[in-house]
Amino acid sequence: MSQRLLLAAALFVSTSTAWAQVPVPATKQTKAMALTGATLHVGNGQVVEGATVAFNDGKITYAGPAAGFTAGGTAYETVSVSGKHIYPGMILPNSQIGLNEVESVRATLDQQEVGLFNPNVRSVVAYNTDSDITPTLRSNGVLMAQVTPVGGIISGLSSVVQLDAWNWEDALVKADGGVHLRWPAMVQSGDNTPQMVQRRQARQQGLQELESLLSEAKVYKTQKQDRENLKLSSLTGLFDGSKKLFIHTNYGKEIVEAIRFAQKAGVKEMVVVGGGDALVVADFLKENNIPVIYSGVHALPSRAGDDVYLPYKMPGLLQQAGILFCLDYDASLHGSRNLPFIAGTAVAFGLPKEQAISSVTLNAAKILGVDKQVGSVEVGKDASLVVSEGDILDMRTNKISHAFIQGRKLNLTDKQQYLYEKFNGKYDLGK
Incomplete structure (x- = not known):
């Protein structure tokens, strides 16, 4: 005994x-x-x-x-x-920190809701302040993050949190400031195999439903309601600029298509997330005052004929083009502590050092709407x-x-x- x-x-x-x-x-x-x-x-x-x-x-x-x-x-x-x-404390945008802990354990994954349209899903209420990953970010100087849902066409609402708190309420810096739209990928024309025809039809149907949802939300904003419709009320901020539409897409044609679609629907503030082809449509982005959360510094070029170092050079080229941008780390959640070193790579390939610091601090704060605080x-x-x-x-x-x-x-x-x-x-x- x-x-x-x-x-x-x-x-x-x-x-x-x-x-x-x-x-x-x-x-x-x-x-x-x-x-x-x-x-x-x-x-x-x-x-x-x-x-x-x-x-x-x-x-x-x-x-x-x-x-x-x-x-x-x-x-x-x-x-x-x-x-x-x-x-300044660095800011990690477009992250599932606190929503995703261990990929192989389903009970620790809470970054995605079922269905294609979930504008009322608040990612921050699932944010786990006790994540083992969070302290590893702080040790490298990352003190804030944008907690972002994934999945579907409209994934839900993101919030900005600071990374030292007992609960999600204490962590909040800005609540529900962004609606996240995963723009449906274009489908190659001319290929009429049953699979491609089905994909085109599904894309068209998704865009029609998206257009209808935004149209209903715009009308809902102007009318007095006896009962709140959570899906529609969560979108009304897009039409007065109190919320931003974060459009997740990479290819040039899709970037232009998505922005024009949103403008036609009456959306005031937009941000492109990913932006692999942002340089190709830089004039269009600058003309429409659209910032970019660039995701692919440590990635291969998207086209066989591109300069192999183009992703490394992209932040410097966006700076030269006059595009407001910040950097995220989308390679892996556990590796997101390496955000400062992504900016360091950009410095080695042409981005001025102090601008690189801005790309993970003040620029990120501006894009996320918290620059008056941090x-x-x-x-x-x-x-x-x-x-x-x-x-x-x-x-x-x-x-x-x-x-x-x-x-x-x-x-x-x-x-x-x-x-x-x-x-x-x-x-x-x-x-």
């Missing part, structure tokens, strides 16, 4: 130790803080050497040269970060920022020493770090 008790106690201690590695959400900022001596990358293209960044009650009170900082009667705790770099290190915005020992876009020097969300200092422990230390210690014991 005593041996069993000892074994049970050992297991309890072991389990408790393992669970102790899961970070607890940080508490609200109670003491004003000033980070001094670092190089500040504001996020809007500006760089300040020997900067001070001060924040109090979760808001930035000063960001600029150290010589210009005055406490103004507030007692600031000074933290020297001399020789390091301060950046995205750059400026007075009045949330103190959501990170301190790196070196260049945050380089995997060799991206070493986050401090991270703050709304002024709250984060615990940067994650599962991978814990496992590294565990097994590193194991082999040291054998020496």
